Amino acid sequence: MEFPSKILEDAVLQFAKLPGIGKKTALRMVLHLLKQEKTQVDQLSHSLEKLKTDLHYCTECHNISDANLCNICADARRHHEVICVVEDLRDVMAIENTSQYRGVYHVLGGLISPVDGIGPSDIKIEALCDRVQQSQAREIIFALAATMEGDTTAFYISKRLQGIPMKFTSIARGIAIGGELEYADEITLGRSILGRIPYNV
Numbered sequence: 001m002e003f004p005s006k007i008l009e010d011a012v013l014q015f016a017k018l019p020g021i022g023k024k025t026a027l028r029m030v031l032h033l034l035k036q037e038k039t040q041v042d043q044l045s046h047s048l049e050k051l052k053t054d055l056h057y058c059t060e061c062h063n064i065s066d067a068n069l070c071n072i073c074a075d076a077r078r079h080h081e082v083i084c085v086v087e088d089l090r091d092v093m094a095i096e097n098t099s100q101y102r103g104v105y106h107v108l109g110g111l112i113s114p115v116d117g118i119g120p121s122d123i124k125i126e127a128l129c130d131r132v133q134q135s136q137a138r139e140i141i142f143a144l145a146a147t148m149e150g151d152t153t154a155f156y157i158s159k160r161l162q163g164i165p166m167k168f169t170s171i172a173r174g175i176a177i178g179g180e181l182e183y184a185d186e187i188t189l190g191r192s193i194l195g196r197i198p199y200n201v
Helices: 006-015 023-035 038-053 089-096 125-134 148-160 186-194
Strands: 079-086 103-107 139-142 167-170
Touching (some): 103 125, 125 148, 139 148
Parallel strands (some): 079 103
């Protein structure tokens, strides 16, 4: 792709580094910014800079926060004895959007994956263990991906916390609401059969 300006080319290359953004999309974004008022571009630049300078990670759960303690951990109305273990911020947001969960979270920042060179020490497992031992936690909910990495991580944590009197649960896995059986994969369908629940009329 030929560019009439080195400045334009550099801007496009920076945008193209974002996940899911190719050079053509990056060029459209840059050209869009060129048409905007300088104040709007300054606001974007300021917001991006604040992401790196002013954003914090919650000292309790490692969620992204504006302060040292996130809004969820600071909320006395939440059930602090129930900890939902998730991979990252997107999982917290997804669960919070359901308005069904009133406990707190622990964000691991990844999953154990030997293939990718990610071991237990590379994610926030020790912080979780310390937190559980120092708190009144009664239940750990594993809300991790239904993958080999997710299952390995949950297994490791449950073994690591073995001996502590608490309940370990996992979010249900099965057929999506509105889904048809013929389109479900065999593993999901099998887990749905094994994890069946009482039918209430």
